[in-house]
Amino acid sequence: MKRIELELDQETYDKIQQLTQTHHCQLSDLIKAMIEQLTQPEILKDSFIGKW
Numbered sequence: 189m190k191r192i193e194l195e196l197d198q199e200t201y202d203k204i205q206q207l208t209q210t211h212h213c214q215l216s217d218l219i220k221a222m223i224e225q226l227t228q229p230e231i232l233k234d235s236f237i238g239k240w
Contacts, residue, residue, distance in 0.1 A: 196204070207218055 204215060204218065208215060211218070
């Protein structure tokens with residue numbers, strides 16, 4: 189496993205805290221789910237998101 193360090197503004201941090209409480213999970217679970225969703229073939233074909 190790899191460790192990463194993030195610097196976030198307070199608003200984003202608060203949103204993450206709310207999401208982890210709502211979904212009863214950890215930040216790493218949210219990041220993993222986001223990456224899984226963003227790497228789906230239909231997302232990658234999108235002209236805007238596919239440029240990431």
